Amino acid sequence: MKKILVANRGEIAIRVMKTAQKMGIKTVAVFSKADRDAPHVKYADEAVCIGEAPSNQSYLRGDKIIEVAKSLQVDAIHPGYGFLSENASFSELCETHNIIFIGPKPKAIKIMGSKLAAKEAVKAYNIPMVPGVEKAITDVNKAKAIATDIGFPILIKASAGGGGKGMRIVEKASDLESQMNRAISEATSAFGDGSVFIEKYVASPRHIEIQVMADSYGNVIHFFERECSIQRRHQKVVEEAPSSILTEELRNDMGQAAIRVAKACDYLGAGTVEFLLDADHNFYFLEMNTRLQVEHPVSELISGVDLVELQIKIARGEPLNITQEDLSINGHALELRVYAEDPMNDFLPSVGTLEVYKVPKGKGIRVDNGFEEDMEIPIYYDPMLAKLITYGKTREEAIELMIQAIENYQIKGVQSTLAFGKFVCEHEAFRSGNFDTHFVKNYYSPSILEEQIKDESKLAALIALNQYIKDQKTLRLPN
Structure with a gap:
């Protein structure tokens, strides 16, 4: 495998390209006219415009992407997540043109793409169901x-x-x-x-998912769990690994259930099996996402494994080079999805220009980023700017580092979910681990966040005033 086309945009395109580069593989970016100056276009070895701004005229045009791949002698296509990543027809199209699709086979995508077909497939594998x-x-x-x-x-x-x-x-x-x-x-x-x-309906559930990886030789392993219960509109905003409430026994049971789900559809590559966990710690199969997840970095940090590298190795026919026994949880990782959304206005997308855009840096801080200062936020795509990930020896350390990183993340020109992320990290329910998927409904309101921001602004003004008075006194001191 000498050349990979990344059929995506933004932070995930760059994320995949970084690993490909590390492996000595050339990369091709595809882009819409709206993304002509985007960082992923500059990062790739080659880049080709595939259409107008709307995704149905660009990133969803599988035929155009295949055309580019063939013209540039591409060996494989990595779909990232979203767009064509769970499109069985696109996976089939790649096969037809002898291009490797870095993901599962069409059969698995079809089965798991339908919640009813998925339930039917796993029924014989002793998987707990709602x-x-x-x-x-x-x-x-x-x-x-x-x-x-x-x-x-x-x-x-x-x-x-x-x-x-x-x-x-x-x-x-x-x-x-x-x-x-x-x-x-x-x-x-x-x-x-x-x-x-x-x-x-499972009342007060936690949303727990298991990262799995399967090769073409029948080996399937899991990379432990991710806690994804902090959501707005049924979509995740804050994720962490490991979960604060799973025992070793429950972790093992859920991990083995996830492996059985993967085997039920002859799975290949990276996938995520999602479960609901009720108040009595009973878990139930929810669905399987047949792709890399947005939140995969937290699993990478606690396991020390580059999941994209494993995806590529499996796609080129290599067996898994690690076993379940080789894996253990080290430390704790937290991820905040930094969306261009207004948490004061029902998390509606916020469009505009990134007048100021500076990401935090430092030990234990990782930013998977897809934007630069002075860029416009396109209205055509998901409004995620970046993923802010922190890693510490303990959950408490990862949370404190996240608060610090949020404070050092500078965004002006659009609203973002940074303030909401800080609200979550400082809330007692989250810090104690005593929360579920109703966290936003139970604890969050724009007025609470507004009050918190006002208090912080007052404190910052007082500190600045105090420093000014000190400076003036210093200036008045005689020589």
């Missing part, structure tokens, strides 16, 4: 009978989706019909597939 129906349902009366049987509250979920789309919590039978119609409509609009299913 009680519910395992077939798509559209009949409201039938849905009511099922919901009454498993007991309210229930969750209506889109089979084809993720990111909270097509998902509705229903507390009582009288709300079922309207919520079901909304879920079907939303799922049809977002995924072109209105299939929904019903399962028991």
Whole structure:
């Protein structure tokens, strides 16, 4: 493998290219017209424009990406995450053109891309599942009978989706019909597939996921868990590894369950098996993401393994060179997704120019970044600017370092999630480890954050005034 095309943009494109470069592999960037001056374009050995700004005219054009790959004699394509990373047709297209797709085979992507097909696939592998129906349902009366049987509250979920789309919590039978119609409509609009299913709603859950890696020789290992319970709109914002509440026994049980899920679909490469953990520490299979996750750096830091390097080695046919026994958890890592979003306004995207953009540096601080000062934030893509990751010997150390790093991260011109990240890290529920996926609903409001920022501004002004008075006294001292 001498040349890899990275079919993505921003921080993940650079992240993949760094490892490829380290391995002596040349890189090709593809970019839209909106990203012409983006850092990932400059970082690659070669770069080709593939279309207009909207992703359906550029980053989602698998045919154009294959065309570029063939013209530049590319051996493999790394899809990153998002865009074409979980597109079975694109994986097949790569195979057709004898280009290695650095990811799972189309069959695994198809199975795990449908929550219903995934449940069916893992059923025979003794994987704990949330009680519910395992077939798509559209009949409201039938849905009511099922919901009454498993007991309210229930969750209506889109089979084809993720990111909270097509998902509705229903507390009582009288709300079922309207919520079901909304879920079907939303799922049809977002995924072109209105299939929904019903399962028991797990109250106060934690969102725990297991990083797995599988080679083409039947070896599957896991890299422990990530805690992903701090979310807004069902999407993660703060992640950490390891989780503060898993015992060694539970960690092992969940790890082995994740390995069985991977085996259930003949998995290849890096993947993540997601679980819900209830208040009694029972865990249930949620879904499998058939790609590298945004939050993979925290697993890399606690395991000491470059997961992208392993992905590439597996894709070129090498067996895993480490066993489960070789792996252990060392220290603690925390990640904040730095989005150009306004936490004061329901986390809506914030567009504009990065008038000031300076990332923090120092021991234990890692920034996977995709932007530079004076860049415009394009409205066409996910608004994530970077991932801020901190690593310490203990969870407490990683949290304190994160607060310090947030304070040293300078962004002006757009709103960002930095202040929200600091709010999380300073909150007693998070620091104690006693939190769940309802953290934002239970503890956060824009007014609380606004008050906190005002207090910090007052304190900073007082410190500055005190320093000014001291300086004036010094200046007045006689020679």
